[in-house]
Structure formats: C-alpha cells, structure tokens
Amino acid sequence: MYLIVVGAGQEGRNLIDIAIQQGHRVSLIEPVAENARTVLQNHDVQVFNASIATGKILEEAEVKKADALIATTHDDAANLMAMFLGQDYGVKKLVSLINDSSHQHLFERLGVKVLPDAAAIVAQQLFDFCLEDRKNGTQGQS
C-alpha cells in the first residue's frame, strides 16, 4: 500500500512507524524542516518539505498512485484542505484527525473517515484502564 501522510507530529510519526514496520511505502508532507529531518533520520521514507497549501505538492508526491491520504496536523484547516485535494485527485481512502469536534460534519460531508478529538479518546482509554484494575481488584476479593 502507498500512504501519503500530511504532518509529522506525534500522531504522524507513530503512524509512519507502524506503516513502515508493516512494509508499506510512505511519503510525508511536512512544512517544518526540523520535524521533517527528524523523520528522515529515523525512517527510510520520502519527505517533502512543504505545506499542503503549496501548489501541486500532492502531485509531486505521486498522489495518483496513493492508496490512502492521512491528515494528522494540528490545524483543521490544513487537514480539511488535504482531504479536499485528496477527494479531487480521487484517492480511495481519506482519513483525518480533527482537533475541534465541531468541525466533524465538514469532514464527513467529504466522505472522510475521522478521528474526532484524539485527546478525548486517550482520556477514555486511560479511564478504562483504571476501571479494569478496579474490576480485577473486586474479583480478587470475592
């Protein structure tokens, strides 16, 4: 599979980790040179040092061959633009992170699979761990 990742934040980097380990081809579009270099140091991926708003940047990354486009920036405007462009080029799978859950319907109108409010999910997961422990504890007692 060929994935184009937009944004090399925490989420983006971890995603690249997983994708490379499973043997997929990955390209990264990241406007901050420092972040781009960090990824380049650790992974054998193609890196484009540009913002998604740069003209024809997706064409440079061979978007026609891409199986999926994943937006992971902390700026919903950039994510939305990436998704819009992705739909324009006809990328089959469009996935995005959303930082503000009120934008969810904008993305969904484009047919994008979204992960709304990542922080809330992490919080929920953490809380679940606590509950699990308590459950185990009560089981142990009874």
Place this chain on the structure above:
Amino acid sequence: MALLTVPICLLWQEYFALSAFLVTALLSLILGQLFYWLGQGAEQAQLKQTMIVVALSWGLIPWLGAIPFLMIAHGLAPLAETAPTILYFRDVWSALFEAVSGFTSAGLSMAIRPSQLPHSLQWWRSFMQWIGGVGVIVLMLAVLQPSTDAYRLYSAEGREDRLGLTIGQTVKRIWWIYGLFTVAGVMLLRVAGMTWWEALNHAMCAIATGGFSVTDSSIGGYGSAAKLGVILIMIFGAVSFSTHYAWLYRRRFRTLWQDSQHWLLWCLLLIGCGILLLENYWFSGTFRWLDTSFQWVSALTTCGFSTEPVQFWSPSGKLLLSLGMIMGAASGSTVGGLKLGRVSILFKAVVWRFRRISLSPHEMLRYQLDNQVLSQETAYRWIESAAVLLMLWLGSIAVGIFLLIHVVPSEYTLSDIFFEVASALGSAGLSTGITGPEMNLTAKITLTAMMWMGRLEIFPVLLLLTMPVQQVWRLIWGRRKKTRSKY
C-alpha cells in the same frame, strides 16, 4: 627505544654500533625530560596547539632516529671493507631520509643493498617502522595519564576510533592486537620459508605497512608461500584496529565487511588486482598472478614491499599503483594515504549530488552511510573535510612533481615522478628507482617533507609551517594599523 636495540648489537657482536645507540638513547632521554619539564604547568591544549605538537614531534623524532645511521657510517668509514651502502649514510640528509621513512612507516630507502647493512641497523630500520606504524603518539599516551588533552592529541593524529572507555585502555588494546599480529606474522613467515631474522623484520614492517626489507630485492627472492604470507599480513595491517578489536574480542566477524570503508577495501583489492592483471597481460603478454597482486596489495595498503622492480612496468600500470597509494586503505589502521573512509565519503558525495539533481522541488534527501542516517550538516562537514584534504593532497603532489622534475635525471618520465611523489606522500614506499643515495639534495628534502606531511595528513604540518608566517604578518599588519591611526 634505542636501548632495546642494544641487545641486538650484542647478539650479532656488532660492538661498533653500541656507542651509537647508547648516545641516541641518552639524547632522547634528555630531550624527553627537557620537554616534560618545560611542559609542566602548561595550560590545557587546544586542537590547534596539539596539532602543532604532533607535527613538531614527528618532525623532531626522526632526527634522533638518524643518529645511529650517521655514527655507524662515520665509525665504519675508515675500514677498507665497508660497503658503499653504509658509506652513503655519512650524508646527514640520507640518514634523516631513512629515519623519516622509518618513523612514517613509508619505506622509501636510501640503502642500495639493505643486506649489507649491519644487523643492528637492519633491526633499527624495522623497529622504527614498527613503532612509527602504531604511532609514537600512542606510546606517549600509554605513558601519560589519560586526559582530555591526550584525547585531543590522539584525534589530531587521525585515528578517532576508540576501542575502550579511556584512552589508556584503548592504547593498551591497540598494542595487544598489534603485538599479537606481529608474533603471528613472524610465525607465518618462518613457516613460509624465511629465516627467523628475515621473518621478524619483514613481519614487523608488513604489519606496520612500512616496507623496509633486510634483503636486496625486498620480497622478490622468496617463494610464493612467503609472498602470499606477506600479502596476508599487509592486509591485516590495512584493516582498522577497531574492526580487529570487534572480531577478535567480540567475535563479530561481520564488521570485517559491514562498514563502507572495509567493503570498499575488499572491492578495491579484487577489482584493482583484476584490472592490473589485464594491464600487465596486455603489456608483457603473460599473466603474472602473484607478482601483480602483490604489488597492488602493497600499493593499496601503502606498505611498499615489492617482488619485482616497478620501474619496468607500463606507465598505465604505474598510474594504477599510484592511485592505490593515494587512496590507501581503511582509516584507523597503520596505512597512509587519504584512507578509504574518506574515499567512500567522497564517493557517497557524488551519489548524493546526483540524487539531489533528480529530486522533485520539495523533496528532502536522506543522507545514509553505514546504516546510519546523517543530518545534513554532519554530511556536509564530512564531505567538506574529505574534499579539502583531497585538494591539499593533490596540491602537494603537484608541488612535489614540480620540484622533482627539475632535479631528477632525464631518463625518468613524468609518470615515474608522479609515482614516486604519490608513494612518499601516501607513506607507501614503492619506488621507481628515483630514490637512492645519489639523489639530488632538493629531491631528498622534498621527498622527506612529503613523507612527513602525508603521514600526519597535511593539516598539522601546514599549521606548523604557517605559524611563523602568521606571526610576521600580524607584526607588519599591526604596525601599519597603528601608523594609520596616528593620522
């Protein structure tokens, strides 16, 4: 060091040599104490100062090394049966040339027939190379306490690979490995058909990639077994000591070909042999497997043993050998030359350059070397230092050729001179026959300076030589500024 030679004199009953070595020992002791005494209370050394110290010490120590040659030659001169080989060493520059060639483990020699030298001098030559190979610096470090200064001294000599946690430990390990290989080499050569004396001398010079021999025709007079043995020892001497450490102590044999410079070493050894074989076949009509590969290994490892006179080779063959002597083998070993670590970086730089041209406008390049990814700045810095050294190297060769071409007899062609200069600068020691005691004084000094510069990778020597110029410049410039400010 000279004291260690005394037993050899006694063993071979060469009592005339005793006084020479005792004087040398005494002088070096006095000088050493003097410098130690002067250096007490000195401040922490900066990189520039340490480089200058390295250049100075490698420039001064050969003067001590030259004393035995001078004294013995003068001492033996009145005797009628003294061979001309010895008599030539009455010339100070010849003696110095020999000593520099020894301590830089180059192997160019002023001795026409080394077999006629007294055994004590034969040993002295081999011993200088053996010590020079592993570095006088390392010896000093084993005596001195490990400190940051020591580390700076160490990297100024061009060997940055550390094997242990401290310098002292590293040096000890280097000596262990070095000693081990020397003993193994002696055994190997003895089995291969040399006498004990020859085996000892040749093994010491081969592992130091030096190239002084105790016979008249270098390794040419021995059978194929001995030749193969010497090839093997030379290659061992050309592999980085950190790699030796990795496979000897840690049993990681893969390091022998894993990093780019050793991979390049094996490739060059094979490819160079192949090309040179074809070249010689084309030139002389016969396949001379062993001699050709011996000469190539000797050139690439900058050792300088030979099995046949190179001057009768074709110009293209000489050019190939010169190329090998310019490149040298793995850095972190006893070889001279540019060292393959740098060559592989320069090669990579070309690859990177081509890749950058074919990149799309926003794409970034990944600088990968030896399974490790470099940041752009590191990559640039490495390329820069390698390229600058290459520049200086070629520049020095050009200057050397220019000087030599005026003073060398006209039967030697430009390719001969190029070969000789590349050999001196790479501290290799193969010779087209230009080097000899009848050589013009300018040529002697030029080649001596080349060996000195090449061994220390030019920078320290240039720093040392430009220091007085800088001082004078500052003096004049400073004055002018003052006079100007008056008006």
